[in-house]
Amino acid sequence: MVALFVVLTFIFFIILDILITKAQKQTHPALSSVYNAPVFDRHSLVVPSEVFLSKGHTWAKVMRDGFVKVGIDGFIAKALGRLFVTHMVPIGTRVKQGDVIMLAWVGRSNLQFRSPVDGVVESVNPELTGVGLKNGYSKQWGVMIRPTNLMDNIRSLKYGQEMTDWMRTEFNRLKDFLGSHTPQVAMAGVTMQDGGTVMEGAVSMINDEGVKDFQNEFLTM
Secondary structure, eight states: OHHHHHHHHHHHHHHHHHHHHHHTTOOOHHHHHHHTSOEEOGGGOOOOTTOEEOTTSEEEEEOTTSOEEEEEOHHHHHHHSSOEEEEEOOTTOEEOTTOEEEEEEETTEEEEEEOSSOEEEEEEOTTTBTSBOOSSSTTOEEEEEEESSHHHHHTTSBOHHHHHHHHHHHHHHHHHHHHHHOOOHHHHHHHTGGGTOEETTGGGGSOHHHHHHHHHHHSOO
16 A cells, blocks of 8 residues: 555656646656657658659659669658668669568668569669668669569559649558557657647657558558
8 A cells, every 4th residue: 555655646746747847838858859859741741743652652753764763752751750771672683563672770670662663773872871861852762773664563653643642641541550559648649739740750659560560551562
């Protein structure tokens, strides 16, 4: 009984401290790092107009020479936060749409990213390896592919208004996913605030099993 009384007293004073801090319109130190984190919404997920997206969140950009640049999209960069590419398939590798072409680490979890097109890997971007993914586009491409079945592959990729609508759907799916994988009250409060924003890197804060679930739900093709 004495031990229970001590525990209840301790909890009471913690709650009281938080309520007093809230009344003073301050952020409690235990929660400050969470509430100061940057957030994003569906309007933040801007994709360059010349880019195609796969269901596995890899992008494809057809270059003037006919080669296709491939990278990881901005949705992943926002949702996972500090994501580091650790491996890309070797030059000369023949790949099919849906084959794994890049591996990346977030926290303690290894994630697989898949090719949006069929073809042969002509070059890889050494500057991407070991560097934290930021916006996912422009200079942060991963591999260059000489396509062998581009017209058929493009039919299954997202482009234009379809891509915009799909990205909005993915953002809503992400919110639902986080709602079922983030038991921490403080974090859930941030990810769902106003019903329209998600904390950047929120997926990296769930446990390893949750990150695996994210891969199965968002990175497969």
